[in-house]
Amino acid sequence: MQDDPRTHLAAAARDFYARGWMLGTAGNLSARSDTDTFWITASGRPKDRLAAGDFVLVDRQGQVVQAPPGRQPSAEAAIHETIYRHVPDARVIFHVHSIEANLCGHFARQGRLRLPPLEMLKGLGVPDAEPQVDLPVFANHLNVARIAEDMDREFTGALPRVPGALIHLHGVTAWGPDFLAARHHLELLEYCFRYLVQAKILAIGV
Numbered sequence: 001m002q003d004d005p006r007t008h009l010a011a012a013a014r015d016f017y018a019r020g021w022m023l024g025t026a027g028n029l030s031a032r033s034d035t036d037t038f039w040i041t042a043s044g045r046p047k048d049r050l051a052a053g054d055f056v057l058v059d060r061q062g063q064v065v066q067a068p069p070g071r072q073p074s075a076e077a078a079i080h081e082t083i084y085r086h087v088p089d090a091r092v093i094f095h096v097h098s099i100e101a102n103l104c105g106h107f108a109r110q111g112r113l114r115l116p117p118l119e120m121l122k123g124l125g126v127p128d129a130e131p132q133v134d135l136p137v138f139a140n141h142l143n144v145a146r147i148a149e150d151m152d153r154e155f156t157g158a159l160p161r162v163p164g165a166l167i168h169l170h171g172v173t174a175w176g177p178d179f180l181a182a183r184h185h186l187e188l189l190e191y192c193f194r195y196l197v198q199a200k201i202l203a204i205g206v
């Protein structure tokens, strides 16, 4: 799989699994193959041992273009397709289920999570001295298509200030123009989540 996006996606999945972000088949990763298609992890596959046969090629309408026998695209492919459609420079999307992302779901208000005004936000493209950045938080509908519809409606109005979004009590999705940028964005969002959780613990003094 030399320089095949699937190689990089499988390596990213092993990395995120090792961090505890993709346990029990949780999460899904994708990368554009060309303007009209993207590779995405097949549904239900263990993320610490992905191989070429664990990826499905889908088009912008979510139709399967190429799939190994017995493999279906991620159940959350519509979310990836929505992001690719709204964010032209997004070429890689990572969706993981970290504990911190889910704890931060409890801190969300009116569909927004206020990120801490940290220096780290510069890495998310926010140069302000005192940044006031809200991450969109989407309801975790049982029907994933509804999550994608909510995201489509939100992004039609305005894209998030930073390249990411939270699905309430589910997980976080981050994206970027390439694998390294998408990983940086995910790491920086997860850093902010860890900060928020630890700040809450300090505040309540447990």
Ligand SMILES: CSC[C@@H](O)[C@@H](O)C(=O)COP(=O)(O)O
Pocket: 023, 024, 025, 026, 027, 028, 041, 042, 043, 044, 045, 073, 074, 075, 076, 095
């Ligand atoms: C461990 S169940 C997690 C799934 O329900 C879903 O949220 C997820 O992230 C993975 O779904 P998948 O269809 O395997 O891509």
Ligand SMILES: [Zn+2]
Pocket: 026, 027, 028, 076, 095, 097, 170, 171
């Ligand atoms: Zn998920």
